[in-house]
Amino acid sequence: MLDRLRFIPARLVQSIPVVFGVTVVVFFMVHLLPGNPALVLLGQSATPERVAALNTQLGLDQPLWDQYLRFLGNLVQLDLGQSITYQRPVTELIGDAVPVTLSLLAYALVLSLVISVPLAALAASAPGRVRDAAVRVFTLLGQGMPQFWVGIMLILLLGVKAQAFPVGGYGVTAGEHLYYLFLPALTLAIAMSPTTIRSLRASTIGVLGSDHVATARSKGAAGTTLFRRHVLRNAAIPTVSIIGVNLGYLVGGSLVIEKVFAVPGLGSLMVNAIFARDFPTIQAVALVVALFVVVVGILTDVVYTAIDPRVDLAAKERA
Amino acid sequence: MTTTPAPPAVLAAQAEEAAPDPVRPARSRRLKPWYRNGTLVVGLVIVGLLVAVAVFAPLLAPYDPVKQDLQNALQSPGAEHWLGTDKYGRDVLSRLIWGARVDLRIGFLAVLIPFVVGTVVGALAGYFGGWFDTVVMRVVDVFFAFPFYVLVIVLVFVLGAGESSIYLAIAAVSWVAYAKIMRGELLVAKKQDYVTAARLGGMSHGRILLKHIAPNVLSQALIYACSDIVMDILAIVTLGYLGLGIAPPTAEWGSMILDGQEFITTQWLQATIPGLAVVVTSLGLSLLGDGLSDQLSPERRK
Numbered sequence: 366m367l368d369r370l371r372f373i374p375a376r377l378v379q380s381i382p383v384v385f386g387v388t389v390v391v392f393f394m395v396h397l398l399p400g401n402p403a404l405v406l407l408g409q410s411a412t413p414e415r416v417a418a419l420n421t422q423l424g425l426d427q428p429l430w431d432q433y434l435r436f437l438g439n440l441v442q443l444d445l446g447q448s449i450t451y452q453r454p455v456t457e458l459i460g461d462a463v464p465v466t467l468s469l470l471a472y473a474l475v476l477s478l479v480i481s482v483p484l485a486a487l488a489a490s491a492p493g494r495v496r497d498a499a500v501r502v503f504t505l506l507g508q509g510m511p512q513f514w515v516g517i518m519l520i521l522l523l524g525v526k527a528q529a530f531p532v533g534g535y536g537v538t539a540g541e542h543l544y545y546l547f548l549p550a551l552t553l554a555i556a557m558s559p560t561t562i563r564s565l566r567a568s569t570i571g572v573l574g575s576d577h578v579a580t581a582r583s584k585g586a587a588g589t590t591l592f593r594r595h596v597l598r599n600a601a602i603p604t605v606s607i608i609g610v611n612l613g614y615l616v617g618g619s620l621v622i623e624k625v626f627a628v629p630g631l632g633s634l635m636v637n638a639i640f641a642r643d644f645p646t647i648q649a650v651a652l653v654v655a656l657f658v659v660v661v662g663i664l665t666d667v668v669y670t671a672i673d674p675r676v677d678l679a680a681k682e683r684a
Numbered sequence: 685m686t687t688t689p690a691p692p693a694v695l696a697a698q699a700e701e702a703a704p705d706p707v708r709p710a711r712s713r714r715l716k717p718w719y720r721n722g723t724l725v726v727g728l729v730i731v732g733l734l735v736a737v738a739v740f741a742p743l744l745a746p747y748d749p750v751k752q753d754l755q756n757a758l759q760s761p762g763a764e765h766w767l768g769t770d771k772y773g774r775d776v777l778s779r780l781i782w783g784a785r786v787d788l789r790i791g792f793l794a795v796l797i798p799f800v801v802g803t804v805v806g807a808l809a810g811y812f813g814g815w816f817d818t819v820v821m822r823v824v825d826v827f828f829a830f831p832f833y834v835l836v837i838v839l840v841f842v843l844g845a846g847e848s849s850i851y852l853a854i855a856a857v858s859w860v861a862y863a864k865i866m867r868g869e870l871l872v873a874k875k876q877d878y879v880t881a882a883r884l885g886g887m888s889h890g891r892i893l894l895k896h897i898a899p900n901v902l903s904q905a906l907i908y909a910c911s912d913i914v915m916d917i918l919a920i921v922t923l924g925y926l927g928l929g930i931a932p933p934t935a936e937w938g939s940m941i942l943d944g945q946e947f948i949t950t951q952w953l954q955a956t957i958p959g960l961a962v963v964v965t966s967l968g969l970s971l972l973g974d975g976l977s978d979q980l981s982p983e984r985r986k
Binding site: 382383386387389390394395397505506508509510511512513514517518520521525613614615616617618620621624635636639640647650651654655656658659 | 822828829831832835837841842843914921925926927928938941945948952956963965967969971
């Protein structure tokens with residue numbers, strides 16, 4: 366087991382160019398702004414003094430190469446600059462927001478599995494039949510709905526009409542967090558489910574046709590026992606990597622959903638920063654989110670190796 | 685091995701390809717005529733109707749979509765206004781119809797640049813390999829590290845809200861998926877016998893790529909384009925909802941949802957209807973994509 370995790374150092378080294386590239390993209394975003402970025406950023410609130418101050422703060426009066434090195438240097442010291450609107454270090458704002466977004470994503474992941482596993486099993490139990498078609502319609506609809514709109518519809522149905530859940534905010538205690546985050550997490554889970562269902566359905570159909578399942582059947586295993594013991598574990602393996610990618614991908618969606626439900630995470634931070642033209646904060650959120658995706662990618666490989674004895678990424682590296 | 689994987693849509697499609705499907709034995713894989721392919725036909729009909737609505741919007745819409753009539757604001761659906769009116773007294777049905785024009789046009793056009801750029805870059809990287817391939821794939825990895833919405837939202841913000849920014853932002857973000865797909869296709873295709881034969885026959889690389897490989901591998905990019913249009917339309921609507929899309933008062937589905945959200949307790953149809961329009965559009969395009977995939981590469985489908 367530990368032996369098979371020896372690929373991790375090499376995997377980390379492989380991520381270095383990506384992380385480096387991410388910093389380049391985030392850095393150059395500010396230089397895509399037409400004209401003097403400081404002037405554009407400040408908009409109507411621009412005075413010569415404020416422009417000069419922001420120019421110095423962003424280091425825009427230096428040559429580009431120096432600016433980038435300075436940006437990297439600050440980054441290493443976890444200095445992401447000062448938020449223009451909040452007048453606080455951006456690192457602090459990010460520190461407050463990250464746990465909220467992470468718990469939202471974890472919650473959504475659990476809910477999406479609760480939705481996906483039974484539906485995938487249902488579809489795979491009779492491929493090509495009515496229930497399979499019904500599940501397929503669900504996945505097609507799930508992929509085609511704007512996520513923020515799903516959120517608004519859940520607010521309408523479960524918040525306004527049924528009055529079952531709060532329609533915004535985050536609460537104070539852990540129990541309240543679970544209660545307040547239910548609707549946003551469900552929204553994300555609905556967005557996450559279609560790819561999980563499609564992948565799990567396909568791999569389940571594959572596993573159902575395999576020899577070990579035939580053996581288990583001949584020994585009398587059937588129904589949920591067969592599914593749980595002999596099918597799900599094997600079918601889950603390819604799905605793990607899909608869920609990993611999807612999770613990174615859905616951070617983007619969670620940004621908009623947080624805005625719909627007024628959840629004080631990275632998304633609300635970024636959307637508010639955009640309206641306030643608070644560029645250091647926007648840069649920081651983009652950076653953190655991209656790094657999160659890189660980390661999730663590595664974690665996915667670890668989980669993938671851990672649950673499937675047949676996968677040996679270390680051997681692949683050696684080859 | 686690359687460090688960041690393809691977007692979920694690509695991966696899910698690959699996962700499905702890999703799985704054998706017991707309901708479709710090998711002999712039934714013969715190509716059906718396109719009109720017998722239910723998925724494709726339903727998709728075509730839905731997309732066709734929507735395109736017709738968009739094209740004939742001026743004839744179909746009962747009212748001017750931007751004309752305000754504050755005396756008749758926030759009316760419920762009725763004989764005068766089939767879907768009611770919004771907070772400025774504008775006819776919701778007319779705005780929905782004109783919105784199809786904006787959202788579909790941008791959705792279809794936005795896919796063109798990334799399709800061409802990504803396909804060409806990915807094909808060259810896969811065919812020639814070497815340092816060009818290495819550089820391209822590193823860049824692709826970096827772009828895949830940013831979730832789609834994050835980069836699109838930030839880029840549109842930086843470039844300034846509006847249609848041309850949307851095209852640029854989407855192009856900058858989504859060419860990488862095409863590049864990844866085409867590179868993969870080319871890695872397989874260039875080892876095929878017909879390519880070796882063409883090479884031995886003294887044919888130039890350009891001619892081989894255009895005349896022999898392109899017709900065989902483009903279908904995958906085309907199939908992906910259908911799901912990509914769905915993503916683009918969702919992105920346009922999301923940008924509209926965030927106030928970064930097409931400037932008001934132009935009718936656009938995302939900003940209609942934003943306008944309607946205010947009145948969710950009293951006039952819930954206002955936010956619901958434009959969202960349904962998006963769902964129907966996406967459904968049509970997804971079915972079209974699945975159907976095309978059945979027709980163009982039947983051996984890869986379940």
